[in-house]
Amino acid sequence: MDAKIVIDVKHVYKTYNLLKALDDLSFSVPQGRCFAFLGPNGAGKTTMMKILYAKAERDSHPETIVKVFGYDPCHDELAIKNMAGVVPQEDNLDVELNVVQNLKIFSKFYHMSSRYAEKRIDELLDFMELSEKQKAPIRELSGGMKRRLIIARALLNEPKLLILDEPTTGLDPQVRQLIWDKIRSLQKNKVTVLLTTHYMEEAYQLAGNILIIDKGKKVLEGNPRSLLQEYIESHVLELLDKEKFTALPASLAKKVRREESGERILFYCEDPKVIHTIADKLAKGTFYIRQTNLEDLFLKITGRKLHETQ
Amino acid sequence: MKHSKQLYPPLLVRIGSVWFRHMRVYTKNLISNGLPPFLEPLIFLAGIGLGLGLDLGSIYGIPYPLFLAGGLFMTASMFTAAFECSFGTFIRLEFDRVYDGMLAAPVSANNVLIGEILWAGSKGFFFTLCVLIVMSGALLVLSVENIFTNFLIVFIPVFGFINGVMFGSFSLLITSFVKNINHFNFYFTGFLSPMFFFSGVVFPVHNLPPVLKQLAEIFPLTHTVRITRTLCLHGLQGKYPNMDVNYLLRADLLLDVLYIIVFIVLISYLAITRLKKRLID
Numbered sequence: 001m002d003a004k005i006v007i008d009v010k011h012v013y014k015t016y017n018l019l020k021a022l023d024d025l026s027f028s029v030p031q032g033r034c035f036a037f038l039g040p041n042g043a044g045k046t047t048m049m050k051i052l053y054a055k056a057e058r059d060s061h062p063e064t065i066v067k068v069f070g071y072d073p074c075h076d077e078l079a080i081k082n083m084a085g086v087v088p089q090e091d092n093l094d095v096e097l098n099v100v101q102n103l104k105i106f107s108k109f110y111h112m113s114s115r116y117a118e119k120r121i122d123e124l125l126d127f128m129e130l131s132e133k134q135k136a137p138i139r140e141l142s143g144g145m146k147r148r149l150i151i152a153r154a155l156l157n158e159p160k161l162l163i164l165d166e167p168t169t170g171l172d173p174q175v176r177q178l179i180w181d182k183i184r185s186l187q188k189n190k191v192t193v194l195l196t197t198h199y200m201e202e203a204y205q206l207a208g209n210i211l212i213i214d215k216g217k218k219v220l221e222g223n224p225r226s227l228l229q230e231y232i233e234s235h236v237l238e239l240l241d242k243e244k245f246t247a248l249p250a251s252l253a254k255k256v257r258r259e260e261s262g263e264r265i266l267f268y269c270e271d272p273k274v275i276h277t278i279a280d281k282l283a284k285g286t287f288y289i290r291q292t293n294l295e296d297l298f299l300k301i302t303g304r305k306l307h308e309t310q
Numbered sequence: 311m312k313h314s315k316q317l318y319p320p321l322l323v324r325i326g327s328v329w330f331r332h333m334r335v336y337t338k339n340l341i342s343n344g345l346p347p348f349l350e351p352l353i354f355l356a357g358i359g360l361g362l363g364l365d366l367g368s369i370y371g372i373p374y375p376l377f378l379a380g381g382l383f384m385t386a387s388m389f390t391a392a393f394e395c396s397f398g399t400f401i402r403l404e405f406d407r408v409y410d411g412m413l414a415a416p417v418s419a420n421n422v423l424i425g426e427i428l429w430a431g432s433k434g435f436f437f438t439l440c441v442l443i444v445m446s447g448a449l450l451v452l453s454v455e456n457i458f459t460n461f462l463i464v465f466i467p468v469f470g471f472i473n474g475v476m477f478g479s480f481s482l483l484i485t486s487f488v489k490n491i492n493h494f495n496f497y498f499t500g501f502l503s504p505m506f507f508f509s510g511v512v513f514p515v516h517n518l519p520p521v522l523k524q525l526a527e528i529f530p531l532t533h534t535v536r537i538t539r540t541l542c543l544h545g546l547q548g549k550y551p552n553m554d555v556n557y558l559l560r561a562d563l564l565l566d567v568l569y570i571i572v573f574i575v576l577i578s579y580l581a582i583t584r585l586k587k588r589l590i591d
Binding site (some may be wrong): 016047050053054055056057076077078079081082085086088090091092093094095096097101105106108109110111153154 | 317318319320323324326327330331334335338406407408410411412413414415416417418590591
């Protein structure tokens, strides 16, 4: 096995009752990189994370290979978990204990000496800007503080791999930026990061590689910037009210890709000049022009309609 | 490959950490959590032992309060272990998601559940010890008997632990079937309460009608009660020559020990196997 590959997954399947949660998924993450899973709710992102640290059991299948640091979670879950930190999607802090106690109990799980644990806990509370909340009961923490505390808990053992399942969902922009900064500074120390997110911005900011997953299957994989270049036009014009719009002249309509979403019409085109030609004929305030982003790509790939599991 | 010792914490540390978490949470509210085991036996002894005992006088050759005391060591342990591994476990599993947190650390689902059962046993030990202290004090004050003269009573808290492990694992097995927390009412009123009355705690089993007697032998509580009552009374035979032979140390108590061993192995295995499926997706 290549020593630099931290996570190596090939042909993973997972079925819940009759639902195929993962269907022949493969990917690999080199050491020190940030790899992001993007996908709608119910796409299988969390299931994949859980399989890596043995919180979920994959289907047995002859082709399947799952290796984390060279260990198979089916046989060596403890070795993996001892080297990894996990930030789960749901807050699962111990509400019976306060901030410091939550971390102290976890230091026992990692078999840390109390002196070292105290030092490490101080560092982490400082790193996550929670020092003032040391003695606070969990119920009194805001959503952002809980999230930061869970990240601190995942970092106790100085993990070489950090698994983050929607680390910033539901948080305000300040906290989100703070968490992103912390993740970036961890990466400087060669920590490998595996991330799931709905926020395209988050994936774009943090990840060197993204994998778009839908209905348990890989749809696209690659560097976010090159994926944008390769799979979607660079510019888009959004019309805010489709009822006020008559048709485009045929010469222009050929040059753009048209999508409709609710009340809006979107025209995608590689050439900004074409976009501006369309814009010239429109009344001010009824449209806006922007560069395309991962969200456009994501919606193009996974479709605009909700499916059952969302 | 490196030796496994360096790869992750050893088994005892893993199980011990789970146990430590429960101990830490329990001792946070020591007054409110620690008072019941001291008060409950007193209430029982006063309510039933004195009230009924005064009229009954003695039963099978010993004063009734002494007979009752011999049974109450185990009920405290039973109820505390049962609460811990039914309502307690369910809340940690479904509402607080404590186990999900633990399972992100180098701890396996087996470790978590074994820690749970050992914690139930530890509470059983603690409660039985409290009851022993309170009960022997009360019996002394009421000048019924001084059971301190009998060295065998030091083994009673040990059976408090074993009894806690039995009811801890049995309650975990019940919990593995429960989807709605209110269903525990069936367990407590439908199973534990009848067991309280038909396991020889408040009246002896060996004189029950044959059908009930067989039923009593199925109940786990009967076996630990029989052993601990013997431990409590055996040394007193000199003082009560008419004491029933059933309260003396004898070889058939080994059958009770065998029952206990088989029960713990079988039930904890089933409980862990079933509950693991709810911890791991």
